[in-house]
Amino acid sequence: MDTLGFLFHGFAVALTPANLVYVFLGSLVGTVIGVLPGLGPTASIALLLPVTIGMDMVSAMIFLAGIYYGAMYGGSTTSILVNIPGEAASVVTCIDGYQMARKGRAGPALGMSAFGSFIGGTASVVAVMLISPFLAETALKFGPPEMFALLFFAFTCIGSLAGKSKARGLLMACVGLLLGSVGTDDMHGVDRFVFGTLYLRDGIGLVPLAMGLFGMGEILYNIERREETGSILETPKNLLPTLQDWIDSLWPIVRGTALGFGIGILPGGMPAVASLLSYAVEKRVAKRPETFGTGAIEGVAGPETANNAATAGGFVPLLTLGIPTNSVLALMLAALMLHGVTPGPLLLFKWPDVFWGVIASMYIGNVMLLILNLPMIGLFVQILKVPYGILSPLIIMFVMLGAYGLNNSVTDVLATLVFGVAGYLMKRYGLEPAPLVLAFVLGPMLENNLSKALIMSHRNPAFFFTRPISGTLLTLAFLVLLYPLAMGGWRRWAAARRG
């Protein structure tokens, strides 16, 4: 069967009544989560992961993917209307989106954001569909050294792209690796860092870790530092952009799609990074860069397109190599494993229903979201009017419920609370939880492949560099690691020469 044949098969899977309901529910839940400040897609997917255990494998993935790209659509609403980003990828939308709203142009800002998201998301899904089979076939030839090199490259990118400080990002990643090594070692059967407890022998659960760091940590932080906006929310009347808006937004949407997809497939390529880069590019290439920050529609169209394109792009390494590029995709990897699917290049061949069903559902979901977002904006405005003081205890209740429901165990609830306090402290002191969670997921895979590759190496330290793929990937990884150091040294040297 060719790509088109597989795609039709995917549509046959995604268009069943049950899966259509899950696409709709996922998109709707995702949009609401995106609209609500303080509850991002990572926490929400972690929260809903236990609920998906009872679902069919394909339906679960369709539902979770819908939440992810739905959150990207919804995130712009709060950015534009109340100057508070619904999630990290919509931070830059605040800059020009809110200024447009203040000038009475909230409607066109929301409209262009929805259209840009639709175009970026759909074009990116086409690219995922075309690239993934080729990548999966190539990855089938990978042995442990190549997989180790690929994972090591992914690991160095995470540290480099997370937060303001690369060293802090890498340190958080090390903490994630250490937490990932807790439990009985697969290769030797030795219990590591279990402190005599039965609970830790199976390792720390990804869901309590992610729910604690992202969900509970965020809530505790918001309890301590509540910022009242005092905004008066009005439902925007006309949502359709003008012809001039379309002319101004055309190239930002095209550039945002390409940039977003490119960032999305890179390890560490979070949608937030894509939207930030898109804004920087648009400002640089703009004929009138001085209009940025005062309500330029290009500053909304580009980033909103880019974050949706990055969302779809992230599915390429997840579904073909089994490598999650951000914390949301790490949870989706956990969902796959919970359903007995082995993520990696074989997924495409052994579980084509999952791959092509998810791809087809993304086409359907993008159309649904475009139809949903514009007429339902009034409802989202009403949701935004619910005081955070009521939402916060209810979110706490759902986090605790989700933690308990995972294994029907109070220990998971305790673990969520412990990681919640850790998440609060990390947020308070400017430490990124994303590299920690990603390293936690990648760590066991990295260790496993390193051990196998070392056994294969026959005491030859240059072994990794004698194989072309692993050699290239490791060289790239070292370049990523050394580039900031080299640039810093160069700047200091240049500054010393000047003065």
Added chain:
Amino acid sequence: MNVDRALGMGSALAAIPVTAASWEYGIGSFRTPGAGFWPFCIALAMLGLGAALFLRPTPAAAVADGAGSRWRPFAIGLVSLALYVVTLEPLGYAVATTILLVVQLRWVEAYPWRSSVTIAVLSAVISLVVFRTLLKVPLPLGILPLPRGW
């Protein structure tokens, strides 16, 4: 102390017991890595990064200060969550959750008694019914006098 310096010191100090534990698990050799090989590599990375952060020439951004902080509600919220973990099984989901929500709404979010109790009871009961009957999550019933098998 600057956050980076504190982190650097903490990381380097944490690397010591990790190294000791790795030794105990068995580091092995380059060709035949033992169970402690991987944690040993992590400890080395933590030591290196810790040193880099500690010796950083330019101090990083300032630590979040205490301005605008709501310490009292935060402390009450945290204690109520810890008590929730302890009481979830003996008291049961509905009772423990109602108490947690009342504390959160009344003392953390400063809502009036009547709204706090109404929202708490409704949320706990609705979520119990939905999760126990529809999603089949066996939430603990505790002291709630419900018929066996419900």
